[in-house]
Amino acid sequence: MARIISVINFKGGVGKTTTAVNLAACLTRDAGLRVLLVDMDPQASATLHLWSIDAHSAEMEGASRTIARLLFRAGKDLPYDIDRFLIPVRKEYRGRKLDGMHLLAGDNRLIKLDRGLGNRPTLLDSVLNPLRERFDVIIIDSPPVMYSVIQNNILASDLYLIPSVADHVSTSGIQHLMKILGSYFEKYRAIIRDRQARLAGVLFTRVGGLNVQLHRKLMQQVRDDFLKGAYAAYGVPAGSDPVFETTIRERIDVARAAAERVPLVLFDGNSDVSVDYLRLSRELARRFALAPAAPTGV
Numbered sequence: 001m002a003r004i005i006s007v008i009n010f011k012g013g014v015g016k017t018t019t020a021v022n023l024a025a026c027l028t029r030d031a032g033l034r035v036l037l038v039d040m041d042p043q044a045s046a047t048l049h050l051w052s053i054d055a056h057s058a059e060m061e062g063a064s065r066t067i068a069r070l071l072f073r074a075g076k077d078l079p080y081d082i083d084r085f086l087i088p089v090r091k092e093y094r095g096r097k098l099d100g101m102h103l104l105a106g107d108n109r110l111i112k113l114d115r116g117l118g119n120r121p122t123l124l125d126s127v128l129n130p131l132r133e134r135f136d137v138i139i140i141d142s143p144p145v146m147y148s149v150i151q152n153n154i155l156a157s158d159l160y161l162i163p164s165v166a167d168h169v170s171t172s173g174i175q176h177l178m179k180i181l182g183s184y185f186e187k188y189r190a191i192i193r194d195r196q197a198r199l200a201g202v203l204f205t206r207v208g209g210l211n212v213q214l215h216r217k218l219m220q221q222v223r224d225d226f227l228k229g230a231y232a233a234y235g236v237p238a239g240s241d242p243v244f245e246t247t248i249r250e251r252i253d254v255a256r257a258a259a260e261r262v263p264l265v266l267f268d269g270n271s272d273v274s275v276d277y278l279r280l281s282r283e284l285a286r287r288f289a290l291a292p293a294a295p296t297g298v
């Protein structure tokens, strides 16, 4: 049964998409999990990390195989064949291969669904739930704003991961995010009952450069805020470390790999950021006991 994890932050440029794509690739290649990446950003950045615009358009047959179309049909209770929407991600780069991962592709038409999604906060949940049998982990990339989407993402999720850069504005943004998520959980308590998403952890990205001291201080501050119980009302489990041990270093390889339309592990498995994302995938798998499904039958 898949665990569903949203990568979420109202701030842009904090590494949400980079984290969603690279975590998905590492969990597929390294941990051998059946991974589905869901691109819920109308800018389709995760999808465009893997395909050029032209190739994307050909692969998705215009827009007929994207998440926007899928949610449109599901929202109107029209029948759909989910296998048409699950796009296999098969990549090869300098002899390194990625196989076995799937994508629900992004599409800017998601913007048109804004109101519909606002009225149907559990629409994504209803689409993803039947897929839990077929995957070990489902990772959802979120847009920075667009509350209707973020609400759908969080109500479909078991866990949420908050990437943040270590500066004052961003770490203060975490408090704002936690408050909004808390208000969703409150508002939809009757629907979600005991399945309220839990914090997987705050992930510090783009760490390094000249600011190592400041980064350390801010990371500790976030940890202290959580441990002091400042966020206890918003569903953070007591006693668990709210900040991932792994941090992601700031390196130009991130942009280089994206330009080649491949995840970092394929681009250069030995680069610092590649090593960091591999470490993150192992930390996440260990913390939440993500494991391949036991083989069934003979």
Ligand SMILES: Nc1ncnc2c1ncn2[C@@H]1O[C@H](COP(=O)(O)OP(=O)(O)O)[C@@H](O)[C@H]1O
Pocket: 011, 012, 013, 014, 015, 016, 017, 018, 019, 045, 205, 206, 207, 248, 249, 250, 251, 252, 254, 255, 258, 273
């Ligand atoms: N660890 C990193 N080192 C260097 N650049 C990074 C790193 N993570 C992300 N970036 C760059 O920062 C920009 C924003 O990253 P992205 O993952 O798209 O953030 P978000 O999805 O939160 O907007 C992109 O240009 C990306 O290449």
Ligand SMILES: [Mg+2]
Pocket: 016, 017, 018, 041, 045, 142, 143
């Ligand atoms: Mg993004």
